[in-house]
Amino acid sequence: xxxxxxxxxxxxxxxxxxxxxxxxxxxxxxxxxxxxxxxxxxxxxxxxxxxxxxxxxxxxxxxxxxxxxxxxxxxxxxxxxxxxxxxxxxxxxxxxxxxxxxxxxxxxxxxxxxxxxxxxxxxxxxxxxxxxxxxxxxxxxxxxxxxxxxxxxxxxxxxxxxxxxxxxxxxxxxxxxxxxxxxxxxxxxxxxxxxxxxxxxxxxxxxxxxxxxxxxxxxxxxxxxxxxxxxxxxxxxxxxxxxxxxxx
Amino acid sequence: xxxxxxxxxxxxxxxxxxxxxxxxxxxxxxxxxxxxxxxxxxxxxxxxxxxxxxxxxxxxxxxxxxxxxxxxxxxxxxxxxxxxxxxxxxxxxxxxxxxxxxxxxxxxxxxxxxxxxxxxxxxxxxxxxxxxxxxxxxxxxxxxxxxxxxxxxxxxxxxxxxxxxxxxxxxxxxxxxxxxxxxxxxxxxxxxxxxxxxxxxxxxxxxxxxxxxxxxxxxxxxxxxxxxxxxxxxxxxxxxxxxxxxxx
Numbered sequence: 001x002x003x004x005x006x007x008x009x010x011x012x013x014x015x016x017x018x019x020x021x022x023x024x025x026x027x028x029x030x031x032x033x034x035x036x037x038x039x040x041x042x043x044x045x046x047x048x049x050x051x052x053x054x055x056x057x058x059x060x061x062x063x064x065x066x067x068x069x070x071x072x073x074x075x076x077x078x079x080x081x082x083x084x085x086x087x088x089x090x091x092x093x094x095x096x097x098x099x100x101x102x103x104x105x106x107x108x109x110x111x112x113x114x115x116x117x118x119x120x121x122x123x124x125x126x127x128x129x130x131x132x133x134x135x136x137x138x139x140x141x142x143x144x145x146x147x148x149x150x151x152x153x154x155x156x157x158x159x160x161x162x163x164x165x166x167x168x169x170x171x172x173x174x175x176x177x178x179x180x181x182x183x184x185x186x187x188x189x190x191x192x193x194x195x196x197x198x199x200x201x202x203x204x205x206x207x208x209x210x211x212x213x214x215x216x217x218x219x220x221x222x223x224x225x226x227x228x229x230x231x232x233x234x235x236x237x238x239x240x241x242x243x244x245x246x247x248x
Numbered sequence: 249x250x251x252x253x254x255x256x257x258x259x260x261x262x263x264x265x266x267x268x269x270x271x272x273x274x275x276x277x278x279x280x281x282x283x284x285x286x287x288x289x290x291x292x293x294x295x296x297x298x299x300x301x302x303x304x305x306x307x308x309x310x311x312x313x314x315x316x317x318x319x320x321x322x323x324x325x326x327x328x329x330x331x332x333x334x335x336x337x338x339x340x341x342x343x344x345x346x347x348x349x350x351x352x353x354x355x356x357x358x359x360x361x362x363x364x365x366x367x368x369x370x371x372x373x374x375x376x377x378x379x380x381x382x383x384x385x386x387x388x389x390x391x392x393x394x395x396x397x398x399x400x401x402x403x404x405x406x407x408x409x410x411x412x413x414x415x416x417x418x419x420x421x422x423x424x425x426x427x428x429x430x431x432x433x434x435x436x437x438x439x440x441x442x443x444x445x446x447x448x449x450x451x452x453x454x455x456x457x458x459x460x461x462x463x464x465x466x467x468x469x470x471x472x473x474x475x476x477x478x479x480x481x482x483x484x485x486x487x488x489x490x491x492x493x494x495x496x
Binding site (some may be wrong): 065069070071075076078079082083086087091092093094095096098099102105106110111140141142143145151159162163166177 | 254315317318319320323324326327330331337339340341342343344346347350353354355358388389391393410412425450460489
């Protein structure tokens with residue numbers, strides 16, 4: 001497959017059509033809201049020991065320290081929360097409170113998938129128009145697979161790829177696997193760090209759809225220069241028009 | 249690709265050559281020994297409360313109950329161990345002991361990869377002979393990826409697939425993805441339940457290399473009938489001869 005110029009449109013061969021990549025958490029369905037609720041409960045649990053800011057900073061430090069071993073997801077979050085609770089209370093956290101932490105993690109894992117507005121219709125329309133689409137998500141493997149299954153969206157995707165990190169190397173590997181030229185790949189997601197920057201660095205296109213909440217780790221101060229390849233949308237509703245404009 | 253008869257050998261076209269699938273934990277490198285050591289420490293930790301058999305039964309029950317949400321791997325094991333310790337001590341487990349449990353899990357995740365005997369030479373020889381090989385492993389995504397990287401074996405494999413369950417549906421999906429006919433696929437592994445039975449049921453071939461330890465969950469009372477398609481080896485050393493005999 002070779003990259004087609006952006007002005008090719010109706011006459012584009014199937015090979016040169018834009019391939020669309022979609023992030024899942026906070027792009028197709030709600031996720032960070034669940035973590036935010038769990039954090040709030042965690043703050044409340046330790047409120048007699050420390051103020052919320054101190055608790056939040058300690059938890060984030062533990063999560064970052066554990067990230068290389070645990071990776072992303074609710075299981076690592078739960079283990080880091082337990083560790084932080086023991087540290088911050090100098091071992092005085094009660095078994096009942098620790099049980100609540102385990103339950104917090106399990107609630108995230110067991111929570112039903114809540115799709116974002118307009119997601120099913122938009123994906124169905126893009127699929128009906130013949131677009132090849134990939135789902136690319138990071139986190140706990142089992143949890144992500146269960147959410148993909150429960151979302152009812154799986155059939156729209158050529159493949160659903162659960163990865164441990166969304167960096168340039170990962171995207172390069174996935175584009176090779178699916179024989180997609182970076183210049184004909186448009187990634188859609190809410191995280192500048194994980195969905196947008198690495199794809200732009202590879203020479204791809206990226207559409208950012210901000211979600212009201214962003215985990216500290218997913219924030220990014222600066223994007224790579226990518227004139228004509230970076231777009232911001234208010235909603236996934238605006239995606240089909242963008243794809244059409246890009247000669248999708 | 250179509251299935252070639254088993255007697256096709258030297259004249260076999262590349263497409264009809266056997267494709268080899270390899271399990272990783274306890275097939276290429278030691279794993280269950282690490283979990284067994286962690287279980288022994290867990291028993292010791294709770295020895296003042298319950299005998300090892302009671303502790304082991306309770307832990308296994310917790311792990312099975314949590315499996316649908318947690319999936320396989322060391323993070324789920326750690327969370328289940330913490331939950332079991334709180335239950336079995338009726339909340340009297342100390343923070344120091346819980347810290348030790350977290351450390352147990354982290355030790356498994358951080359442990360260096362210890363390859364089984366003859367693994368590097370055998371894989372190198374099979375790769376040099378031109379065999380297409382897949383690595384198919386289940387567990388924590390990040391942990392498995394780190395082990396694959398650390399093993400130094402990654403370059404021998406066409407792909408390394410980390411899956412959340414090794415059942416017929418998973419193997420069928422992977423064989424489709426890599427365009428392998430089941431009848432020309434030989435899976436090599438230590439688990440009758442995860443590596444052998446589902447592949448035989450799909451019409452594939454399977455070589456069982458028992459490992460000295462087997463987790464209760466991976467045991468299997470009965471294999472599907474598969475005359476001429478199931479083999480038991482004492483060591484991976486015996487694999488090249490089997491592959492040659494099967495017209496690899």
